[in-house]
Every structure is written in C-alpha cells, then in structure tokens.
Amino acid sequence: MTSAKRTSERAPAAAPERAEPRGWDPGRRAAAGTASARPGPPVAPDHSHELSRLAALLADRTRAAFCLALLDGRAWTAGELAAYARVAPSTASEHLSRLIDGGLLVERRQGRHRYVQLAGPRVAELLESVTAHLDPPATAPRGLRAATASAALARGRTCYDHLAGRLGVALTDAMAVRGLLDQDGGFALTDTGREWFEGALGIPSDALRAGRRPQARGCLDWTERRQHLAGTAGARLCERLLERRWIRRIGTGRAVRLTPEGTTALRELLGLDEEAAGLV
Amino acid sequence: MTSAKRTSERAPAAAPERAEPRGWDPGRRAAAGTASARPGPPVAPDHSHELSRLAALLADRTRAAFCLALLDGRAWTAGELAAYARVAPSTASEHLSRLIDGGLLVERRQGRHRYVQLAGPRVAELLESVTAHLDPPATAPRGLRAATASAALARGRTCYDHLAGRLGVALTDAMAVRGLLDQDGGFALTDTGREWFEGALGIPSDALRAGRRPQARGCLDWTERRQHLAGTAGARLCERLLERRWIRRIGTGRAVRLTPEGTTALRELLGLDEEAAGLV
DNA sequence: ATGACGTATCGGTGGTGGCCGAAGTGTCGC
DNA sequence: GCGACACTTCGGCCACCACCGATACGTCAT
Numbered sequence: 294m295t296s297a298k299r300t301s302e303r304a305p306a307a308a309p310e311r312a313e314p315r316g317w318d319p320g321r322r323a324a325a326g327t328a329s330a331r332p333g334p335p336v337a338p339d340h341s342h343e344l345s346r347l348a349a350l351l352a353d354r355t356r357a358a359f360c361l362a363l364l365d366g367r368a369w370t371a372g373e374l375a376a377y378a379r380v381a382p383s384t385a386s387e388h389l390s391r392l393i394d395g396g397l398l399v400e401r402r403q404g405r406h407r408y409v410q411l412a413g414p415r416v417a418e419l420l421e422s423v424t425a426h427l428d429p430p431a432t433a434p435r436g437l438r439a440a441t442a443s444a445a446l447a448r449g450r451t452c453y454d455h456l457a458g459r460l461g462v463a464l465t466d467a468m469a470v471r472g473l474l475d476q477d478g479g480f481a482l483t484d485t486g487r488e489w490f491e492g493a494l495g496i497p498s499d500a501l502r503a504g505r506r507p508q509a510r511g512c513l514d515w516t517e518r519r520q521h522l523a524g525t526a527g528a529r530l531c532e533r534l535l536e537r538r539w540i541r542r543i544g545t546g547r548a549v550r551l552t553p554e555g556t557t558a559l560r561e562l563l564g565l566d567e568e569a570a571g572l573v
Numbered sequence: 574m575t576s577a578k579r580t581s582e583r584a585p586a587a588a589p590e591r592a593e594p595r596g597w598d599p600g601r602r603a604a605a606g607t608a609s610a611r612p613g614p615p616v617a618p619d620h621s622h623e624l625s626r627l628a629a630l631l632a633d634r635t636r637a638a639f640c641l642a643l644l645d646g647r648a649w650t651a652g653e654l655a656a657y658a659r660v661a662p663s664t665a666s667e668h669l670s671r672l673i674d675g676g677l678l679v680e681r682r683q684g685r686h687r688y689v690q691l692a693g694p695r696v697a698e699l700l701e702s703v704t705a706h707l708d709p710p711a712t713a714p715r716g717l718r719a720a721t722a723s724a725a726l727a728r729g730r731t732c733y734d735h736l737a738g739r740l741g742v743a744l745t746d747a748m749a750v751r752g753l754l755d756q757d758g759g760f761a762l763t764d765t766g767r768e769w770f771e772g773a774l775g776i777p778s779d780a781l782r783a784g785r786r787p788q789a790r791g792c793l794d795w796t797e798r799r800q801h802l803a804g805t806a807g808a809r810l811c812e813r814l815l816e817r818r819w820i821r822r823i824g825t826g827r828a829v830r831l832t833p834e835g836t837t838a839l840r841e842l843l844g845l846d847e848e849a850a851g852l853v
Numbered sequence: 854a855t856g857a858c859g860t861a862t863c864g865g866t867g868g869t870g871g872c873c874g875a876a877g878t879g880t881c882g883c
Numbered sequence: 884g885c886g887a888c889a890c891t892t893c894g895g896c897c898a899c900c901a902c903c904g905a906t907a908c909g910t911c912a913t
Contacts, residue, residue: 341638345631345636348628348629348630361621371891384872387872390891405881405890407889418702419703427620478806480761507759651859664902666860667862685860
C-alpha cells in the first residue's frame with residue numbers, strides 16, 4: 294500500500310510543483326541528504342513535463358516511423374502509414390490521433406480517407422534537428438532495387454519542402470562559392486544572395502520573409518553529413534526549380550533529378566557542374 | 574497465444590526490416606488493404622528505431638527534468654539531481670545510467686560522488702531545439718523569492734555555455750545593429766564581426782572555428798521568445814565577459830548580472846544601453 | 854576501526870501503453 | 884438499396900518501466 298499510495302499521490306501532485314526549489318519534503322529527503330541539494334534556484338519555468346510529453350510522442354517506434362515518412366512533406370493516408378509501418382489499421386489510427394493531439398500532425402478528412410501531414414515547417418525542423426543528432430551513418434541498402442532507389446535518393450530528394458541529397462548540397466555549395474550564402478560565420482543569405490533570388494529566379498525579397506521562419510537555415514543531410522539550404526529560401530528555391538522544370542520528381546517518391554534544361558540553367562546561374570557534383 | 578506470438582516475433586524481426594517497402598507480409602496485410610500501400614520506396618535508411626530510442630530517453634518526466642537542469646552546463650551530483658527531481662536516490666541512479674548509456678550525459682566519478690554533465694554542445698543544442706518547440710510561454714512564478722529569482726534569470730543567465738535572457742538578446746541585437754551579425758538572412762557572423770571579436774575582445778578567428786560546431790547559431794530563448802547568439806562565438810563571448818569581470822554569476826545559480834565595468838565597456842564597444850535593454 | 858554518507862543493485866509492485874481482432878461508423882460505387 | 888472499403892472504437896492481453904525500500908558497496912572523516 295505504501296508504494297501504491299506514493300505513486301498515486303506523486304503523479305498528480307508532481308505536475309504543479311515537481312521542480313520547485315522550495316517545498317521539498319524535508320522528512321523524506323532529509324534521510325537521503327538534503328544538505329547536498331543545490332542552494333540556488335534551479336531552472337525557472339519547469340518545462341520537464343511538456344518536454345517529456347513531446348518526447349513521448351516520438352518515443353515509439355511506429356510513431357517515429359510515421360513522422361519520418363511524413364518528412365517528405367506530403368500527405369499520407371492512415372492506411373498507407375499502417376502498411377508502411379506494418380501495423381494493424383486500428384493501431385495506426387490510435388497513433389495518428391495521439392500525434393495530432395500532440396500538435397505534430399494535422400489531418401484533412403476527405404471522403405473515407407484521413408490524410409495526415411506534418412503540422413508545419415516548425416515540426417519538420419524539429420524532426421530534422423533531432424534526427425541530425427543520431428550518430429550511426431546509415432546502413433547499406435540490400436538488393437538491387439533497393440540499391441538503385443537509394444542511390445536516386447542520395448543523388449537528390451526533397452526534405453519536407455526543400456532540396457537535399459547531393460543535389461541540395463551541391464546547390465548550397467555553389468551558392469556559397471558565389472557569395473550568395475555565408476556558410477563560414479553561420480548560415481545566412483547575403484545581400485547579393487537576396488538580389489540573386491530576385492534577379493535570377495524572380496523571387497522577391499518579400500517572398501523570403503514569411504513570418505517567424507528564418508530565411509536561410511542549415512539542414513543536416515543524413516546521406517551527405519553536410520548542411521544544405523533550408524528555411525524559406527530553400528523552400529522557394531525548390532518550388533521554383535520544380536515550376537521551371539529544372540528538376541523533376543522520379544515516380545511518386547521523394548527522389549528528384551535534374552532535367553537537361555535544369556543542368557544548363559544551373560550551370561549558367563551558379564556554375565554548377567553536374568558531373569563534379571556527382572549527379573550523374 | 575496469437576497475440577503473444579505476434580508481439581514476440583515482432584520485436585526482434587521488426588528491427589532489420591520494419592520499414593522496408595518490399596517484404597511485406599502479404600497474407601496479413603492483404604486483408605487490410607495492400608492496394609493502398611504507397612508504391613514508391615519510403616524513406617531510405619530506417620531511422621525510426623534510433624529516433625524512438627533517443628526520444629524515449631527524454632520521454633520520462635524525471636529524466637527530462639535532469640536534462641533541463643543540466644542545461645546550465647555545469648556538473649551535478651546524482652544526489653543533487655535526485656533532490657531536484659524529488660525522487661529516491663536509487664531511482665535517480667538508474668535514470669542517470671540510462672542517460673549516460675544513451676550518450677546524452679557523461680560522468681566523472683570523484684570519490685564517492687558521481688558528477689554528471691551534458692555530453693557536449695551538440696546535446697545542449699539538441700535540448701535547446703526541442704524545448705524551443707514547446708508552445709506554452711512559461712508559467713508565472715509563485716511567491717516572492719521565486720519571483721525575484723526568476724526575474725534575475727530573465728535578466729541574464731547562462732544557457733549551457735553562452736548568454737541568454739534579456740542580456741543575451743540585447744547583446745545579440747546590438748551586434749546585429751553594428752553589422753557584426755547578420756540576423757536578416759539567417760544567423761551568421763559577418764566579416765566585421767570576426768574582426769570585432771579579434772580587435773575588441775582579443776579572440777582570434779582561429780578560436781572561433783572549433784571542429785564541426787557552427788561559429789554562430791541562433792538559440793531560442795524561453796523567456797524572451799527571441800534568438801540569441803550561440804555556437805562557438807557565443808561561448809567565447811560569454812567566457813571572455815566572465816574573464817574580464819564584465820558579467821558575474823549571481824550566487825551559485827546560472828543567473829548572471831552586468832557589473833559596473835561591464836556596463837561601461839559594453840556601452841563603448843556595442844552602444845549597449847543598460848536601461849533600454851531592461852537590465853536594471 | 855567505525856560510522857556517516859553518496860551511490861549502486863535488486864526484488865517487487867503498479868501503472869501505462871502498444872498491440873491485436875472484432876465490431877461499429879461513415880463513405881463510395883454500383 | 885447494397886456490398887466494398889477506409890477508418891474508428893472497444894476490450895483484452897502482454898511487456899515494459901518508473902518507482903520504492905532494503906541492502907550492499909565504496910569513500911571519507913574521526
């Protein structure tokens with residue numbers, strides 16, 4: 294009973310005053326050494342509850358797989374995700390509800406389908422930054438089909454709403470060489486960079502400042518282990534390249550490839566060499 | 574038994590081929606609708622397992638509290654953390670072992686003490702970026718002592734190895750105004766910024782490029798909801814200000830305050846106005 | 854030595870949650 | 884209308900794990 298009572302009183306009571314510096318239970322803690330307690334005030338607002346709640350959403354294998362799949366930026370149906378993660382539809386449904394409640398996903402009901410999608414660029418950034426901290430450098434693909442598919446993905450792909458893979462990195466590097474992007478001191482579009490977006494791509498500076506989202510961000514690539522351009526600039530760039538048919542999606546996946554027109558255009562605009570960038 | 578068998582065969586078998594596009598169990602999935610399965614190859618390397626493993630480390634309230642407390646960049650003993658999170662020492666010990674195994678923390682045993690610390694700037698960045706995605710704008714402090722302590726923290730504090738709070742934001746803004754930092758196009762130190770570090774602070778450019786860590790990074794502040802300077806530049810800056818006694822720690826906590834010498838020095842160097850910045 | 858203290862290990866307990874199948878609800882097509 | 888289909892809800896099962904107290908093991912002080 295003792296243990297039952299303690300756990301039951303802990304769970305609810307812990308919420309408001311868990312990490313409060315004052316208000317320790319001296320009776321219980323005294324035996325364990327109150328003297329060792331840090332005197333100064335700990336971290337002010339207690340975010341531990343929210344942090345753990347958020348982390349718990351990703352702490353399940355199936356939900357994590359869902360989120361990573363959705364990192365392609367498109368909407369998936371519940372059934373597709375269930376098949377992808379190899380769980381029963383009922384299980385997938387429950388997971389999706391939790392992810393939506395948690396604010397990571399949004400849904401759009403359409404007929405008998407339930408389309409889900411990442412809730413926005415912020416969520417994509419969150420997932421990117423967390424996955425960027427996973428050490429292991431990826432596993433080699435098995436089988437011919439998987440190998441070619443994975444090679445295509447390594448060449449170029451979309452990462453939520455911008456370009457990644459060797460293509461994304463090559464574009465980023467070319468922009469840095471031309472002085473459009475500052476990669477030395479951090480990650481930022483230069484003045485000439487903004488002019489280039491306007492002049493070369495017809496993207497005005499206004500279109501680059503969308504709310505709180507940063508104009509330029511570095512996004513770590515899991516195939517290249519290098520940064521590529523993300524943020525509004527990265528999104529607009531990808532958008533425009535698709536529009537002008539300089540890149541094209543391969544099949545229905547997230548892999549993209551450079552078209553012949555794109556090759557010449559990007560060579561002109563950025564001095565991008567398709568072969569040197571490893572895009573052939 | 575069916576369910577027992579499935580779960581037991583799922584756990585180990587899932588690891589290598591969970592998210593494989595091919596190799597589905599047609600018999601089982603067929604009934605649930607294989608036709609809806611996305612044709613193209615899903616995300617190439619399956620990171621879902623590692624992602625969920627990492628997230629699980631933070632998915633517990635107590636462990637999350639540990640990590641947030643350790644965000645002050647200093648080493649805590651196991652007992653201190655136990656008292657802080659109000660759990661039994663045995664419980665804290667187990668959590669610490671898990672966090673260390675997971676690579677988030679490192680330990681330094683010293684006599685009968687076990688000091689733990691964040692494993693490095695990368696872990697600090699990870700925690701920052703995750704906590705930055707927590708919506709609620711913090712709760713108001715209760716009580717006078719808590720209020721003054723929290724006010725001091727809001728004025729200025731360390732955030733792992735750099736400065737945060739109004740002080741951190743004000744410094745960042747002042748640097749941006751002076752053209753030392755580019756906040757418009759992203760977040761990067763400019764050429765003049767690097768010169769300033771060398772000339773005004775005596776920090777050579779070499780000291781700013783330490784391995785893979787970015788020179789300048791934006792770190793979102795939970796009190797200000799604004800970005801402040803992080804990365805090697807932020808760390809060196811904080812270090813140097815402490816060295817020159819322009820700022821000083823308040824008590825043993827992570828709060829810092831501007832000294833009189835610091836006030837004049839920063840007014841000269843950056844045009845920083847203590848009052849306008851809300852530091853009084 | 855001895856006792857105090859910080860921490861680790863172990864066994865046990867209860868709660869949480871992921872999973873499934875079966876049954877139910879709504880939508881589409883015939 | 885009628886099935887087919889996508890999804891949801893429910894009940895039940897099982898595994899995991901956070902927690903504690905008791906005990907054990909080091910280290911430090913006396």
